[in-house]
Amino acid sequence: MAGRYEQPLLPLPTDAAELARCLADPEWRLFSGCLYKIMVKGDDKIGPDGQIEEGDSYVLPFLxxxxxxxxxxxxxxxxxxxxxxxxxxxxxxxxxxxxxxxxxxxxxxxxxxxxxxxxxxxxxxxxxxxxxxxxxxxxxxxxxxxxxxxxxxxxxxxxxxxxxxxxxxxxxxxxxxxxxxxxxxxxxxxxxxxxxxxxxxxxxxxxxxxxxxxxxxxxxxxxxxxxxxxxxxxxxxxxxxxxxxxxxAWWQEPKYRLDSRTVPISQEEHAYFDMVEVVAKASMGLDIKIDPDQRAWYVATKRADFSGAEEKMWQEYPSFPAEAFQISTEGNWYAKDMIALRKRGGVGRVPALDLPVNTFWDIGNSDGCAIWFHQEMRGEDRFIGYYEAHGEDLRHYVAELRAKGYVFGTHFLPHDAAHKRLSDFNRSTQEMLQDLLPGEHFVIVPLITELVTGIQQVRKHMKSAFLDETACAKGIQRLEGYRKRFNRADNRFTNQPDKANGCSEGADAFRQWAQAKELGMLDSVTRKTTYEEAPPPDWRT
Missing domain, CATH: 3.40.50.300 (P-loop containing nucleotide triphosphate hydrolases)
Structure with a gap:
């Protein structure tokens, strides 16, 4: 629809034929300002020239x-x-x-x-x-x-x-x-x-x-x-x-402006706006300039409404499409941590090195299983792959591991992998995997009593992690989507995981890595920058 009726407050026609003609025209009905009224907050008002001006009216013609x-x-x-x-x-x-x-x-x-x-x-x-x-x-x-x-x-x-x-x-x-x-x-x-x-x-x-x-x-x-x-x-x-x-974007809205003389802006903040101008050109094809008054509004809004939560500003006032999804919801466990990881370049190309590969597993109580593939070198925890599947038995995952062609170091399993299952075999997951992968090293990561303790361990050790953006794409999605369960009755997030979105297995497998690292289990199978031929300790004793 074009703007033939952009001037507001046209009088309602008194001639019956003219009124009938106008009512038959959808543009007139929506753009003339004659038919529909809306309630506004009172801090914005549309003047007779169609521009926004200050005012205190709470009912305005819809334009x-x-x-x-x-x-x-x-x-x-x-x-x-x-x-x-x-x-x-x-x-x-x-x-x-x-x-x-x-x-x-x-x-x-x-x-x-x-x-x-x-x-x-x-x-x-x-x-x-x-x-x-x-x-x-x-x-x-x-x-x-x-x-x-x-x-x-x-x-x-x-x-x-x-x-x-x-x-x-x-x-x-x-x-x-x-x-x-x-x-x-x-x-x-x-x-x-x-x-x-x-x-x-x-x-x-x-x-x-x-x-x-x-x-x-x-x-x-x-x-x-x-x-x-x-x-x-x-x-x-x-x-x-x-x-x-x-x-x-927020910078496309004319009313998002403040007098730049009233808001101090740091060099880092100016660098952000300069980056936005470059990204808008590259990703949206728009040659824009974010002027001082726009920058002042953005900085003032972020400081007043989202102090200490930069990711919330991206969500509510995105500068370009990808930025809107740089964050997770309020209830996500690793929202800020994944932002920090991306900012420091922790998500990118992480090629496999000529070193043994460790795996970290989570075997869901239902039908899901998740595996992270990991290498360690000079203090860097390099995640070179991720795999998950549902409704498959252990032979499926073993075939997937063999297809990788890696030389494996240690397979870290969750605590319940040591439990014997009441079935035809009456054997534990660890025992069945050892039969399917003879000669491989398997260890059990001990149970922690509080999930939040494991979450904090992930946050602590994530600073040394590097994730391949392609081979770990699904796993990254699982980490960024791992959230707390929302209690509708109390209208708040709990400290229990929401397992409905399928992210629990992938996030829990990643947590096995952090817990193993916290306990020094990785140090026992890696010495300095090389892996030595030594059987890992039995962490169940």
Missing amino acids: PNRAQRRFLKRLWHRNLILKARQLGFTTLIAVLWLDHALFNADQRCGIIAQDRDSAKVIFRDKVRFAYENLPEQIRERFPTREENADELVFAHNNSSIRVATSMRSGTIHRLHVSEFGKICAKFPDKAHEVVTGSIPAVPTNGILVIESTAEGREGEFFKMVQIAEANHASRKKLTPRDYRIHFY
Whole structure:
């Protein structure tokens, strides 16, 4: 949609024919400022020239801002919005869906919110408010047949708009999923329901908008963004089932500015903004300059709202797409540690050396098994590979190890690998592996009584770790996605791992390395920079 109606506050036509012509024009309805009103926080106001100025009004005519206009111009059948905070996309979609329902018969429009409270607020303050504040003569033309706490059904054309936490039944012609990243992080079951139930309910000639700030490198939202970004980079011709990526950085928002004379900015902070300008050119093709007032706003916001949590600033106000996913969610065990690891170059190319390879295992209680491949040289812990599988027996993993062609040093197994299993064989995992890999060295890493102790050991020793970004890609994903379980009743993260996202085995296998290192077990099988032919001690005694 172009901007023929960018000047706000046009009077509502009094001539019936002219009014009918205007109401038939979607651009006029959305861009004239005549039909829809919205509630704002009171610190921003749109002046008669369409620019933002200071003000204290809490009700304003709806006029799409710069980011919203960009989105409308690129609107596709399926859309992914990765964005900075407070750009008004939920407001835009609420107005857009309401407009579609009012002026098109037999349409079902829906908004999925992350929780019941959010759904209630969106419906009350965005959907119902916009409808009830239509000009009186317009609202009289569009009476409701049904009204309840989450839905409006219109009498004149049988269309409806609804806000809820889930939508599965029937066809949904317009669907918006708000803060999908947060849904994926806190409510993986609900995210699965959205993907398997709600999204398929949108026909190919409908419109789907999934919008969120980033929430780590796990979950459906992250996967969708990765695929959409790859399609964009390859300039793939999109089908109606492909997602179009829309990214909106904080520096693209005009109101994110402060007087630079009031905010001191360090050289390190200036270097960050200089880096952003380079990355925006390389990854987005945009030749930008972040001016002093923009830099001042960013620094002041980071210091005031996210002091000591730089990764939160990246999540809420990303400068470029990859930065948004540089962090994990609030409940992730290794969020800051993985950021520090990446910053110091700990994730990159780590080639295998002509040294023996150690393995660190976790064998899940269900059907998963994870293995890290490790070498040590001059104090560096070099992880050259990672493997995981599900539903396989030990012979599968042994075949995988043999296929690597490595000379192995020591295989470090979790404490329960020494337990005899009540089965036909009545043997432990360690004993079965020793039969399958005769001549190899196996040791048991002792049990720790508190998981948090092992977490702290990982954090302590991660400073010496180097992970191959390709061969360990899945393992890195597991570390960055390893999170605490979210207690819905208390609305907080617990100190127990969330095993629903599949990251526990990979993270627990990595923890075997840190625990072994903490106990000096690696020193016993490596001396200085070479491995000596000596059987490892029996750590069970």
